[in-house]
Amino acid sequence: MTGTASRVELPSGVRQRASAPFGRVVGSELSWILHRPRNLLALLGLAVIPVLIGTVLAITGGPSGGTGLFSAVAGNGLVLPVLALMLTQNLLLPLITAMVAADGLAGEAANGTLRGLLLAPVGRVRLVVVKALGVLLMVVLAVGVVALSGVLTGLLIVGSDGLVTLSGTTLPLGEALGRVALATGWCAVQMAAVGAVALAISATTEHSLLVLIATVGGLIVFGVLEAIPALEWLKPIFITADWYSISDVLSDPIRWNDLVDGLWRAGCYMLVGFSAAVARMATKDT
Amino acid sequence: MRRRNIALTASAGVAAGALGLTSMTLPAGAQSPQLPQVSADELVASVMESDPPALAGRITVHNELGLPALPGAGEAGELLSGGDKSMRVWYDGQQRQRISMSNGSGETTVVDDGNTVWKWDSAERTVVKYSHGESSQGESGTKRPDAGTPAAPSEIAQPSEIAQRLVGKLRDTSTVQVDGTASVAGRDAYELVLTPKPNERTKLREVRIAVGAESRIPLRVEVNTNGSSDPALRAGFSELSTGEQDAELFQFTPPEDAKVRTPEKPEERSSAPSRQGSSDSGDDNRPRTEGTGWDTVVLSRLPENAMRSSAGDDEQSAPGAAEAGGTGVRAMAERMGSPVSGSWGHGWVINTSVGSAVLTSDGRVAAGAVPQQVLIEALRDS
Numbered sequence: 311m312t313g314t315a316s317r318v319e320l321p322s323g324v325r326q327r328a329s330a331p332f333g334r335v336v337g338s339e340l341s342w343i344l345h346r347p348r349n350l351l352a353l354l355g356l357a358v359i360p361v362l363i364g365t366v367l368a369i370t371g372g373p374s375g376g377t378g379l380f381s382a383v384a385g386n387g388l389v390l391p392v393l394a395l396m397l398t399q400n401l402l403l404p405l406i407t408a409m410v411a412a413d414g415l416a417g418e419a420a421n422g423t424l425r426g427l428l429l430a431p432v433g434r435v436r437l438v439v440v441k442a443l444g445v446l447l448m449v450v451l452a453v454g455v456v457a458l459s460g461v462l463t464g465l466l467i468v469g470s471d472g473l474v475t476l477s478g479t480t481l482p483l484g485e486a487l488g489r490v491a492l493a494t495g496w497c498a499v500q501m502a503a504v505g506a507v508a509l510a511i512s513a514t515t516e517h518s519l520l521v522l523i524a525t526v527g528g529l530i531v532f533g534v535l536e537a538i539p540a541l542e543w544l545k546p547i548f549i550t551a552d553w554y555s556i557s558d559v560l561s562d563p564i565r566w567n568d569l570v571d572g573l574w575r576a577g578c579y580m581l582v583g584f585s586a587a588v589a590r591m592a593t594k595d596t
Numbered sequence: 597m598r599r600r601n602i603a604l605t606a607s608a609g610v611a612a613g614a615l616g617l618t619s620m621t622l623p624a625g626a627q628s629p630q631l632p633q634v635s636a637d638e639l640v641a642s643v644m645e646s647d648p649p650a651l652a653g654r655i656t657v658h659n660e661l662g663l664p665a666l667p668g669a670g671e672a673g674e675l676l677s678g679g680d681k682s683m684r685v686w687y688d689g690q691q692r693q694r695i696s697m698s699n700g701s702g703e704t705t706v707v708d709d710g711n712t713v714w715k716w717d718s719a720e721r722t723v724v725k726y727s728h729g730e731s732s733q734g735e736s737g738t739k740r741p742d743a744g745t746p747a748a749p750s751e752i753a754q755p756s757e758i759a760q761r762l763v764g765k766l767r768d769t770s771t772v773q774v775d776g777t778a779s780v781a782g783r784d785a786y787e788l789v790l791t792p793k794p795n796e797r798t799k800l801r802e803v804r805i806a807v808g809a810e811s812r813i814p815l816r817v818e819v820n821t822n823g824s825s826d827p828a829l830r831a832g833f834s835e836l837s838t839g840e841q842d843a844e845l846f847q848f849t850p851p852e853d854a855k856v857r858t859p860e861k862p863e864e865r866s867s868a869p870s871r872q873g874s875s876d877s878g879d880d881n882r883p884r885t886e887g888t889g890w891d892t893v894v895l896s897r898l899p900e901n902a903m904r905s906s907a908g909d910d911e912q913s914a915p916g917a918a919e920a921g922g923t924g925v926r927a928m929a930e931r932m933g934s935p936v937s938g939s940w941g942h943g944w945v946i947n948t949s950v951g952s953a954v955l956t957s958d959g960r961v962a963a964g965a966v967p968q969q970v971l972i973e974a975l976r977d978s
Binding site: 381382385434435474476477478479480543544545546547558561563565567571574575577578579580581582583584585586588589592593 | 599600602603605606607608609610612613614616617618620621654684696698702703705714716718719721723835845848849850851852853854
């Protein structure tokens with residue numbers, strides 16, 4: 311016991327001296343992500359989507375009647391960001407999240423730079439934390455860009471000075487923006503869960519493409535399984551199970567059940583994904 | 597060594613996360629609570645006395661009635677047409693209430709502020725406004741012959757009414773007993789079970805009503821049928837909290853750009869039969885009942901014009917009614933039902949898990965929670 315303790319003591323003392331400051335490592339990772347052209351292009355593309363939807367709906371006047379949020383957008387611009395999040399979170403946002411997660415570990419492994427990182431004086435847990443923070447930053451940026459672009463488009467092009475909820479009540483601008491922020495945050499948590507799982511996959515392979523395929527493919531498989539009535543009992547474990555319920559923030563009062571379930575589920579996925587990534591990295595040979 | 601510890605901790609994290617996910621698939625643990633004994637009479641009496649308190653909750657309706665989709669039945673049809681539905685309800689303890697039902701990404705909200713009933717449909721962006729007197733008339737007008745099953749929305753909204761009506765009517769034809777306890781929406785409840793007496797010819801096996809041990813309001817109604825272990829209908833609270841409700845919930849201001857209209861259809865429907873009745877001689881159109889208790893059969897006659905094809909009855913006084921109700925009913929019966937004939941005539945029968953209905957070619961309707969044979973006997977006798 312004492313033997314192990316002293317053996318641990320020495321290298322940690324050495325590391326103490328040589329360890330790079332955590333803040334600087336995180337900073338360099340984040341700026342690395344922000345300087346990668348494809349990430350910036352992805353953000354730009356995401357920003358265009360709500361503008362596109364809003365413009366088309368403003369020109370055509372939107373579908374008359376029918377279900378879905380599309381009919382609720384007409385003249386009710388602050389529904390647009392929620393609609394845009396709902397449309398993008400099924401495939402586009404997970405795709406971008408998985409892309410960043412793939413770059414983080416699998417990409418580095420493919421370039422041969424991961425070896426350097428593993429040998430560098432940064433603990434392996436810290437390395438995963440840094441990479442996870444990078445993915446999280448991208449998730450927040452991506453979701454935020456969609457929401458912001460949606461709000462601006464909604465206010466400027468579709469036009470509105472409040473929000474008519476799905477329950478027929480009218481909310482003032484401030485509260486309406488609060489609802490949009492809630493939807494944005496909720497979506498970001500879901501995407502962070504996807505990111506954590508993608509990071510775990512990323513830690514096991516050195517092929518970036520595999521991470522993309524596994525993540526997005528997994529979501530598609532969930533979607534297919536959800537449609538099978540016999541697997542109804544399995545549904546609560548699918549990360550996608552409650553994704554449609556993001557529109558519940560537009561009810562008045564907010565319908566919390568499914569939203570809270572979704573948060574709990576996302577939390578579980580985050581724990582699984584992050585832990586798996588750490589476990590893989592800790593046992594990885596340099 | 598240190599790395600192995602990290603890997604172990606991380607594996608534990610994976611396991612914990614997986615466990616959390618699995619726990620979501622498990623149904624909420626609902627073991628039967630221990631409650632002091634109470635006799636059926638006491639329980640029924642306390643239910644009769646109790647008034648529903650101010651509450652907010654979610655009612656889940658699980659429906660395997662096997663009813664065909666009814667044309668033009670609106671919300672009632674939607675609720676009856678199978679599957680799981682859930683709606684949120686608020687009640688202020690007196691008379692104001694709010695019901696909100698989501699469908700897809702839209703929502704239907706009904707607000708009763710004491711004087712006016714507002715019905716908002718988010719998909720259509722329309723508000724229908726009833727003043728209080730009209731609304732009750734409208735409700736009864738939209739009821740279908742088989743809406744007597746305890747699933748009509750107005751009754752679900754007030755579970756206490758179902759129980760009071762059922763208990764009063766069924767005491768002499770059924771065994772009423774308290775059979776065990778249940779946990780409904782996190783509340784302890786007694787299970788009041790109504791079983792038909794052996795000589796009742798009905799498709800129903802039993803009706804279970806879970807009565808809250810404290811509040812003494814019915815929390816859940818289950819209808820079980822012969823030959824099935826799953827209830828054909830289960831309507832009850834899946835969430836419930838009592839206490840003062842925000843007064844704003846019971847107010848409704850239509851959104852600026854929404855279409856607001858006052859109802860036309862329900863009025864048309866409710867007035868059409870009476871007009872018909874006055875011009876025709878008999879009061880044949882009035883629904884009457886045959887038999888008592890569980891094997892009650894409701895006999896009725898559709899308006900004359902309803903059974904003809906819509907072409908060529910321009911001279912009829914209420915083509916609208918025929919359009920809305922009659923031809924729809926006949927077409928539906930032909931589509932959904934199977935033809936039957938006998939000494940009483942010829943018609944179509946629709947069988948569901950809780951009951952059956954017969955529409956004859958001359959416009960008579962018989963329906964009840966009974967096997968088809970009982971309906972045909974009733975038709976023959978009438």
